[in-house]
Amino acid sequence: MIGCPVSAGEIWRRIRLEFTIELPLLKDRYKTIIFGVAFQYVHGIFTQLAHRMHRPQEHILHDLGFEHLPELGLVNEWVSELIFGSLFTGFMLWSFSPFIFTRKRFYTAVLFSRLLMVLVICQSLRIISFTVTQLPAPNYHCHLGKDTAVREWPRHWSEHLVVNLSRQVSHGCGDLIFSSHVTFTLVGCLTYNEYGSTLLMKALVWSLTAVLSLLIVASRKHYSVDVVVAWYAVPLVFWMMHRRWTTKRPPTDEWPHRPLIAQETELAEVLAQQADLEAGQGLTSQISLSKTAQKGSVHQNSSAPSTATQTSSSHPAMANGVGGAHLRGGAVASLEGDAEAGTVSGRNASSVVRPRSLTTLVNAQSLRSELEWDPRDEEREAFTASKERTNKMTTPSEKLSQLSARVPPSGCVIN
Numbered sequence: 512m513i514g515c516p517v518s519a520g521e522i523w524r525r526i527r528l529e530f531t532i533e534l535p536l537l538k539d540r541y542k543t544i545i546f547g548v549a550f551q552y553v554h555g556i557f558t559q560l561a562h563r564m565h566r567p568q569e570h571i572l573h574d575l576g577f578e579h580l581p582e583l584g585l586v587n588e589w590v591s592e593l594i595f596g597s598l599f600t601g602f603m604l605w606s607f608s609p610f611i612f613t614r615k616r617f618y619t620a621v622l623f624s625r626l627l628m629v630l631v632i633c634q635s636l637r638i639i640s641f642t643v644t645q646l647p648a649p650n651y652h653c654h655l656g657k658d659t660a661v662r663e664w665p666r667h668w669s670e671h672l673v674v675n676l677s678r679q680v681s682h683g684c685g686d687l688i689f690s691s692h693v694t695f696t697l698v699g700c701l702t703y704n705e706y707g708s709t710l711l712m713k714a715l716v717w718s719l720t721a722v723l724s725l726l727i728v729a730s731r732k733h734y735s736v737d738v739v740v741a742w743y744a745v746p747l748v749f750w751m752m753h754r755r756w757t758t759k760r761p762p763t764d765e766w767p768h769r770p771l772i773a774q775e776t777e778l779a780e781v782l783a784q785q786a787d788l789e790a791g792q793g794l795t796s797q798i799s800l801s802k803t804a805q806k807g808s809v810h811q812n813s814s815a816p817s818t819a820t821q822t823s824s825s826h827p828a829m830a831n832g833v834g835g836a837h838l839r840g841g842a843v844a845s846l847e848g849d850a851e852a853g854t855v856s857g858r859n860a861s862s863v864v865r866p867r868s869l870t871t872l873v874n875a876q877s878l879r880s881e882l883e884w885d886p887r888d889e890e891r892e893a894f895t896a897s898k899e900r901t902n903k904m905t906t907p908s909e910k911l912s913q914l915s916a917r918v919p920p921s922g923c924v925i926n
Contacts, residue, residue, distance in 0.1 A: 522611060529610045533620050540624040547627025550634065555674040557638045558686040559662070561645070565685030567660040568647035576728040576735035577649070583730040585651060591726035594719055595692055602699040605707070617706040617760050625756060626702050632748050633694050640688040640740075649731040653684035660684060690733045693741035696720050701749045 537544075571577075583590065606622055609615045652659040659682040665671060700720050704713055724738045 525613075526610045529615075533609075533618060536618050536620040540620055543624040544620070544627060547624070547631055550627075550631045552674065554634045554638065555676065555679060556671060557642065558679055558683060558691075559674055560671065561641050561685035562679070562683055563662045563664055563685075564642075564645055565648060565653065565661060566645060567653055567655040567657070567684075569655050571647055571649040571654075572734065574649070574728075574734050574736075576725075576738075577731070580725060580729040583726070588730045588732075591692070591723060591730050591732070594723045594726065595696065598696055598699060598716065598719055598723070602703065605703065614708060615760060616708055621760075622702065622706065625752065626698055629698050629745075629749050629752050630694070632752070633698070633745055634691075636744060636748075637686075637689055637691065637694065641686045644688065645685060646687050646734065648684040648687060649734060650684065651731065652682050687733055687737050689740040689744060690724075690727060690737040692727055692732070693720075693724055693738050694745055696723055697741060697745040698749065701746060705753070 606619055609617065609619055647653070648660075651657075654660060661684075697720065700716050703716055707713055724742070727733050728735050728738060
């Protein structure tokens with residue numbers, strides 16, 4: 512189908528519809544989201560503390576990455592920051608895509624609550640790592656003799672609560688194991704790999720993440736071990752948390768949205784209970800009618816035994832039918848007694864309609880096939896005939912009239 516530009520009114524309608532779906536989810540998870548955002552401030556306090564604890568050395572540690580990757584230096588260090596900023600901005604825009612696009616694979620509120628908890632766990636591990644062991648930072652502004660290599664200790668403990676964010680971003684030292692840039696990037700990359708739909712974009716994101724990891728080592732912002740630890744610590748935390756996540760959005764490309772899984776399950780259970788109740792009442796009445804017919808048949812056979820014997824001997828199939836009727840009568844009588852008692856083999860009457868054992872399933876199916884008439888058969892036949900007529904359409908005008916009925920209210924066919 513050929514798409515057409517979407518009007519501002521249509522976009523606003525989509526935003527309002529998505530907001531009505533996201534708001535209940537946000538109310539259930541706003542504490543988790545607030546905690547995750549607040550923990551970024553806690554993480555900033557500890558990175559600033561690591562800078563105050565930093566002890567620069569005359570010579571940095573030996574690193575294989577430093578030997579094989581040339582140093583970017585002050586002039587070219589912006590390359591890694593550009594890639595990181597592009598990935599971060601693209602991820603934030605994609606996370607709000609359900610409000611604009613018709614293809615929806617996740618809930619934004621659920622997405623942020625999950626990735627923030629992954630970030631909290633990873634940053635907690637990071638705080639423990641760079642606090643217990645201080646490594647001499649390899650960056651140019653962290654070398655011995657530089658004014659930015661060490662930060663003075665505050666005179667009062669309350670000054671630890673004031674985070675100089677700009678200085679920490681541009682001239683931070685000491686918070687090495689493991690890389691914060693790679694942590695943020697991998698969390699976003701794993702999230703898009705799980706909920707994204709474009710294979711080419713996934714390959715591009717993973718490629719840029721790998722390039723960013725090399726550029727971080729080349730710019731001497733981290734040792735190679737900081738990047739390597741991030742590459743296996745973050746995925747392990749992500750997949751550990753992923754096993755606990757159960758809320759999933761049914762993929763849909765149409766409006767209006769389908770309800771949540773819990774609402775669909777609850778609705779299905781209510782409908783199933785109603786269907787079981789109606790089917791159970793209908794089955795009880797059918798069993799009573801069958802029992803009455805059976806008694807009349809038995810009385811007639813007992814009054815004319817010779818005729819029945821001759822018929823059965825001359826027609827074996829008729830004899831089998833009579834025997835089968837008696838067997839079915841016994842099954843009907845057994846089911847009737849259970850239905851009047853309220854149970855069928857220890858289960859309620861609805862188990863006859865939706866049995867849980869193979870024996871009950873066979874009995875229920877045989878009863879339904881011989882005693883019930885399903886009015887949906889006519890609907891199925893009508894639907895099949897209508898489908899065959901639709902498939903035989905060859906006139907372009909007929910196809911156009913059918914497709915025009917599916918066009919959205921905005922008059923635009925949306926892919």
